[in-house]
Amino acid sequence: MRVYGVVGYKNAGKTGLMERLVADITGRGLQVSTLKHAHHRFDVDQPGKDSFRHRAAGASQVLLASNTRWALMSELGDQAEPSLTDLLAKLDPVDLVLVEGYKRDAHPKVEAYRQETGNPLIARNDPTIRAVASDVPLDLDRPVFDLDATRAVADFILSEVGL
Template sequence: MNVFGIAGHSGMGKTTLLERLIPLLTARGLAVSLVKHSHKAIEVDRPGKDSYRLREAGCQEVLLLGEGRWALMHELRGAAEPSLPELLGRLQHCDLVLIEGFKSGDFPKLEVWRPSLGREMLWPAWPGIVGIASDAPRPANAASGLPWLDLHDAGALAGFVLANARARSG
């Protein structure tokens, strides 16, 4: 199982890029999974549904199986968030896990950066950034030494991801 991260400020186009990369990676015969960390409270279940009611009643985990998919919801109930290695250990085997978030994680990341949005680059503050995907030319002295990739060239970006993904640790 290899891992590779997509990093960037909110609104930079990380999800849009992932939507374009995943079909290219799966077309190469790879089994691809994704781990996304959000700093917001997430709700994958809906109030009023049986699974929601039983989770709210105190279940630690609720596994919901329906036609075409299943989901495992785990309540932290005040416990610390699990580490990335713990979460990776819960995934079924796959060839590549794409990771969004976990900014301090020790794994290779591609930063998505659009200067027109007025935010500074995450590089060099975030560890593991091995390249920048942008919709603009490299500014003078920005991320010198790192590959600067065209955000719109999904084929080249998929190749970059595969060339820089590394075996998961932990």
């Protein structure tokens, strides 16, 4: 499976870029899955719903299914957070998996950067970041795209992974 990441600090535009990349690349007829890392507890379930009640009662896994989708929720308990490699192995085969986050992993990435956040540019010290999508011009040793130039960023990623 081909994997490419989008990284950046909070409010840098990662999620918007991911959303636009998925739309652009799937619009070309390719299958794309996404994997997003969260730095906080999250819940995709709602209190009071049956599946929430199953988890709250102690189920290790709850699989929720309908005629339009299914979702499998797994409780980690005291187990360590799964690695990116372990999580990727759980996905069905597709043309490309776009990963939001996991900036310390070794897969190739594009950094989303907004100057107004005041955060440093990760790319300066990270060779796994192959390009930057920025809201300001930058002088770097790798390609810099306008943060809103989705088609150009998608072309770059697809070229990098051989699609």
